[in-house]
Amino acid sequence: xxxxxxxxxxxxxxxxxxxxxxxxxxxxxxxxxxxxxxxxxxxxxxxxxxxxxxxxxxxxxxxxxxxxxxxxxxxxxxxxxxxxxxxxxxxxxxxxxxxxxxxxxxxxxxxxxxxxxxxxxxxxxxxxxxxxxxxxxxxxxxxxxxxxxxxxxxxxxxxxxxxxxxxxxxxxxxxxxxxxxxxxxxxxxxxxxxxxxxxxxxxxxxxxxxxxxxxxxxxxxxxxxxxxxxxxxxxxxxxxxxxxxxxxxxxxxxxxxxxxxxxxxxxxxxxxxxxxxxxxxxxxxxxxxxxxxxxxxxxxxxxxxxxxxxxxxxxxxxxxxxx
Numbered sequence: 001x002x003x004x005x006x007x008x009x010x011x012x013x014x015x016x017x018x019x020x021x022x023x024x025x026x027x028x029x030x031x032x033x034x035x036x037x038x039x040x041x042x043x044x045x046x047x048x049x050x051x052x053x054x055x056x057x058x059x060x061x062x063x064x065x066x067x068x069x070x071x072x073x074x075x076x077x078x079x080x081x082x083x084x085x086x087x088x089x090x091x092x093x094x095x096x097x098x099x100x101x102x103x104x105x106x107x108x109x110x111x112x113x114x115x116x117x118x119x120x121x122x123x124x125x126x127x128x129x130x131x132x133x134x135x136x137x138x139x140x141x142x143x144x145x146x147x148x149x150x151x152x153x154x155x156x157x158x159x160x161x162x163x164x165x166x167x168x169x170x171x172x173x174x175x176x177x178x179x180x181x182x183x184x185x186x187x188x189x190x191x192x193x194x195x196x197x198x199x200x201x202x203x204x205x206x207x208x209x210x211x212x213x214x215x216x217x218x219x220x221x222x223x224x225x226x227x228x229x230x231x232x233x234x235x236x237x238x239x240x241x242x243x244x245x246x247x248x249x250x251x252x253x254x255x256x257x258x259x260x261x262x263x264x265x266x267x268x269x270x271x272x273x274x275x276x277x278x279x280x281x282x283x284x285x286x287x288x289x290x291x292x293x294x295x296x297x298x299x300x301x302x303x304x305x306x307x308x309x310x311x312x313x314x315x316x317x318x319x320x321x322x323x
Contacts, residue, residue: 020117023085032119034085034135041143043136045075051128056171061099062106063191064130069110070195071214072134074265077200078212080144081136083114088121089131114197142204144269147227149209153270153296155232156279158196158289160242161217162254163189165261175253182244193265202287203269206278210269215262222303224270231301234294236312259305270296 024033036042049068051057069086076083088107092099111118116134167190169175170183177183196212203210209228211220217239225232236255245254267290271279282288294306305312 020084023117023119027118027120032085032087034119037137039139040137041140043076043079043081043138043143044133045072046131046133047072047075048129048131059191061103065103065106066110066192068130068132069107069114069116069134070193070265072132073114073116073195073197074193074212074214076134076136077196078144078210078267079136079138080142080200080204080207080210081138082201083116083134083136083197085119085135086111086116087119087133089123090121091124091126091129091131093126093128114195139204144200144204144207144210145227146209146211146224149224149228149230149270149296150272151230151296151298153208153272154276154292155221155234155268155270155294155296156290156292157213157217157240157266157268158199159264159266160240160245161213161264161266162241162245162258162261164193164263164265165190165257166245166249166254167191168261168263169253169257175249177248179248182248185244190263193263195265196267199267199288199290202282203267206275206282207269207271210267213262213264213266213268216260217268218259218303219262221268224268225296225299225303228296229299231297231299231303232294233297233301233304233306236305236307238291238293240291240293 022035022037024035025031047068049055049064049071055064055067072086073083108118110116163186166175167186167188170177170186171190177186200210209224211224213220221232221234224230239255239258241254241258245257269290279288279290283290
């Protein structure tokens with residue numbers, strides 16, 4: 001069955017959630033009206049996902065809905081913000097009720113999991129693309145920024161790196177695996193990343209600077225260094241790479257995925273040495289799983305990768321050599 005713009009909004013997206021106490025107007029008016037609680041800052045992020053550029057043409061709509069929201073949640077996590085509201089704009093070639101049912105069901109499942117409220121959006125006809133704007137709340141001076149890293153800070157990353165890129169490579173059939181269990185695990189890591197919301201909130205009281213790893217560790221850490229006017233030494237031996245990648249792929253593959261490929265949506269953050277005790281408590285309480293991979297230096301020192309006490313030559317598109 002085909003629907004027009006207003007029928008799509010009414011049938012698949014309107015009145016699917018209860019308003020929260022700060023939501024004065026939501027879907028159905030020209031604009032949403034939101035009351036910002038006292039002593040809070042509003043964190044806002046927008047992402048557009050385009051078919052063929054950000055997701056494969058044959059992606060299941062339920063996976064697309066999940067990932068579109070998760071990507072935006074990751075941006076809030078990097079700021080230490082608590083998710084509150086979201087808007088959704090969909091451009092699609094046709095109003096397919098089966099596609100819309102699958103997409104909207106998955107969309108509201110992840111929204112409800114993270115206590116997000118849909119407050120508006122738009123629908124259009126054209127090549128498939130999804131644009132989300134997400135809004136979160138954070139506490140003033142405790143907001144995480146890219147530009148607050150300091151000389152001597154230790155550099156950490158949450159989770160493991162490179163598994164999402166491995167999953168994408170399998171989907172694109174540029175890499176192959178016979179083990180179906182590992183294959184499915186890596187595909188899931190690509191399609192269903194876990195945004196580190198609770199970790200980001202916990203880090204507000206611990207970290208100096210943070211960023212989510214969406215474009216690759218080297219690229220994203222580079223943003224922290226540029227904004228903070230610092231350098232860094234990274235120990236290649238300490239990069240958290242899963243045993244699955246090490247046991248099933250060549251070293252050049254998994255190192256490149258871990259350092260240069262994106263969509264892990266883990267957090268990279270820096271902390272001063274005086275806050276190590278606080279971080280260790282968070283680790284002990286299983287709030288954060290993270291690995292120290294290096295430390296912040298001066299801008300004159302530059303950005304260096306080190307393996308076995310030797311500098312490694314690399315570029316953002318890949319290494320010239322690893323050993």
